[in-house]
Amino acid sequence: MRILAIETSCDETAMSILESSDGVSFDLLAHEIASQAKLHTEYGGVVPMLAKREHMTNLPIILDKILNNPNLLPINYQLIPNLIAVTYGPGLEPALWTGLNFAKELATKWNIPLVATDHMHGHIVSAQLESKKANTYNLTPITYPAIALLISGGHTQLVLMRDWEDFETVGQTVDDAVGEAFDKVARMLGLPYPGGPEIDKLATQFVQHRMLDRKEGSIGLPRPMLHSKDLNFSFSGLKTAVLYLIKKLKDENKLAGLVNEIGEGELTYEQKCGIAYEFTQAVVEVLTKKTARAIEQFDTKSLLVGGGVIANKPIREALNQLQGSTLKLYLPDMKFTGDNATMIGIAGYLHSRGGTVNTLLPNSPELESLKANGNLSLYK
Ligand code: KG4
Ligand code: ZN
Numbered sequence: 001m002r003i004l005a006i007e008t009s010c011d012e013t014a015m016s017i018l019e020s021s022d023g024v025s026f027d028l029l030a031h032e033i034a035s036q037a038k039l040h041t042e043y044g045g046v047v048p049m050l051a052k053r054e055h056m057t058n059l060p061i062i063l064d065k066i067l068n069n070p071n072l073l074p075i076n077y078q079l080i081p082n083l084i085a086v087t088y089g090p091g092l093e094p095a096l097w098t099g100l101n102f103a104k105e106l107a108t109k110w111n112i113p114l115v116a117t118d119h120m121h122g123h124i125v126s127a128q129l130e131s132k133k134a135n136t137y138n139l140t141p142i143t144y145p146a147i148a149l150l151i152s153g154g155h156t157q158l159v160l161m162r163d164w165e166d167f168e169t170v171g172q173t174v175d176d177a178v179g180e181a182f183d184k185v186a187r188m189l190g191l192p193y194p195g196g197p198e199i200d201k202l203a204t205q206f207v208q209h210r211m212l213d214r215k216e217g218s219i220g221l222p223r224p225m226l227h228s229k230d231l232n233f234s235f236s237g238l239k240t241a242v243l244y245l246i247k248k249l250k251d252e253n254k255l256a257g258l259v260n261e262i263g264e265g266e267l268t269y270e271q272k273c274g275i276a277y278e279f280t281q282a283v284v285e286v287l288t289k290k291t292a293r294a295i296e297q298f299d300t301k302s303l304l305v306g307g308g309v310i311a312n313k314p315i316r317e318a319l320n321q322l323q324g325s326t327l328k329l330y331l332p333d334m335k336f337t338g339d340n341a342t343m344i345g346i347a348g349y350l351h352s353r354g355g356t357v358n359t360l361l362p363n364s365p366e367l368e369s370l371k372a373n374g375n376l377s378l379y380k
Contacts, residue, residue, distance in 0.1 A: 002029075004081040004106070005345030006059075008099030009091025009119045010153065011036040011046045013058035014341035015066050017081065023353055026346055028135045030066040033340060034058045041192045045183060046153075048092045055098035063106075080110055085348025088116040089376025090154060096372035104370070107362045115348040116358040116370055120155060120378055122343035123306030124148045125350070126336040129343070139346070140330065143301040147294045151287065151315075152307030153179035153194070156233050158294045159378065161304075165354050167378040170294060171231025178283060179309045181235035185242050185279050189272050200312050202276035209273075218252070219274040221245065221282045231294050238282055242275060249275075284318045292322055304330040311337040 001021070007014040016031040036054045040046045086103035089096060100116075107114040127148075129137040148159040148167075156178045158171035176184070179196060186195020189202075221241050224234040246267065254265030267275075295303060305319060311334060323329040336343060352359045360367040 001083060001349065002081040003083045003085055003345045003349050005085040005117075005341040005348060006099045006103050007087045007119070007122070007339055007341040007344045008051075008055045008059070008095050008102075009087045009089070010095060010339055011040055011051050011054075012339040013055045013062060013099075014339060014344075015059075015062045016341035016345050017066055018342065018345040018349070020349060023350065024139050026137045026139075026342075026349075028137060028342055030069040031340070031342055032062045032066055034062060037194055044187050044193055046092065046193075048094045051092060052094040052098055055095055059098065059102045063102075080112075082112055083349065083352060084112060084114045085117045085345045085352075086114060087119045087122065087344050088370065089118065089373035091119055091374060093372050093374040096374065100370065100372050104367060107360075107367060111362045113352070113362065114360050114367060114370075115352040116360065117344050117348035117351060118376055118378055119339075119344070120150055120157070120159075120306075121347040121351070123150055123152065123332075124159075124161075124304055125306075125347040126332040126340070126343040127304040127306050127330040129333065129336060129346070131333070137342070137346070139350075142304070142330070143328070145298055145300045146302035146304055147291065147298065147300045148304045148306065149287070149291050149319075150307050151178045151305070151309035153177060153183065155179075155307060156235070158231050158291065160294070160298050160300075164350070169377070170298070171233065171290060173233040173235060174225075175234050175236035176239060178233070178235055178287070179307070181239050181283070182309065182312075184239050185275075188242060188246055189267070189275060194308075196309060196312060199276045199280060200314075202273045203280045203314065206273035206277035218249065219245065219271070219278050221278050223282050223285050226286050226289055231290050231297070233286060233290060235283075238279070242279055245275060280312070280314050284314050287315060288318045288322065291319070295322070295327060301326065302328050302330065306332055306337075306343075308338045 003018045005016045012033050012035050014033040017029040019027045084103050084107050088100050128140045130140045131137050146161045150157040154177050156173035160168045160170045182199050183195040186198045191198035224237045249271050250265050
């Protein structure tokens, strides 16, 4: 089975070609990701219509590139896939539609089925990928029930998995997603989009340069909903607390007549690092506490984590601590934390084997009427 996977839910145009004969081991024949992050930086976040335009430009170019990949393909090898897996939600609808329409056209042209794939299922699968050989990925088996913690720019969810395709959301954010909070806090600190990696860097600086030893008591942030009995999260208040903290520190700087390289009363580099560190600590505490509670409540043996935010070093380290004799942790490799098409190809392929609901035949009315769904909730 050869799968062409397409992902355009946010600001990455991604395509992969995978091959599998058993649904356990996958050869990655070709893959490409065109990131639009730079384009959106000047707007401080993803602009849906700009993303759509970029995807439309990128899709044919990337397809051409992967179909003619000289490194991976023997000369004259005709690489027509047997299945197309495409993200149809959740995400930015104008962006999703570009990938979906492109995939529909290809399915018709090549006369092959298309499997509509959930982006979050892709992130779950990304945690299971293990590589012992270059460009070959094996799906690590999971003991169920399992908890999946999904942390991205649009999601913060705890999902109970009773089986590989049996999902129940048992906790989620009541306001902002955790990645969104990283991006907004970064913006407040004058850092470019996407903000997560920037905050990660400053927080690392804070630790490496032992700034903590010199930290005054003034940098403190709340841990929202840490003690609530449910499994929900809230990040909007934390973000607002950062806003007030920045204002307070700036006022103090002004009063102290502090002039630094940026300007009078601006935050010092050290203060920015302190805020990044403290904000990360607050996120780490809430995420780990609620995840640990979910594991205990549902007596799960496995924890899978997916989504762009799991690239964050302190979050990875803290979740690692949860691992023990009764719990196995599945973290994605760093190259699979962000959006990619490989995870979509594998999730889609598994889905096409497990059920027929989302596997749509070429020229069928079901394929014709398939719609992108920005609010899709794990195959519901
Ligand atoms: O999964 P993803 O690539 O796209 C969505 O499906 O949303 O996640 C993107 C999010 C962004 O908010 C980005 O700032 C965040 O992941 N992110 C990070 C890090 N790297 C990316 N957040 C914290 N620390 C990081 N190192
Ligand atoms: Zn994602």
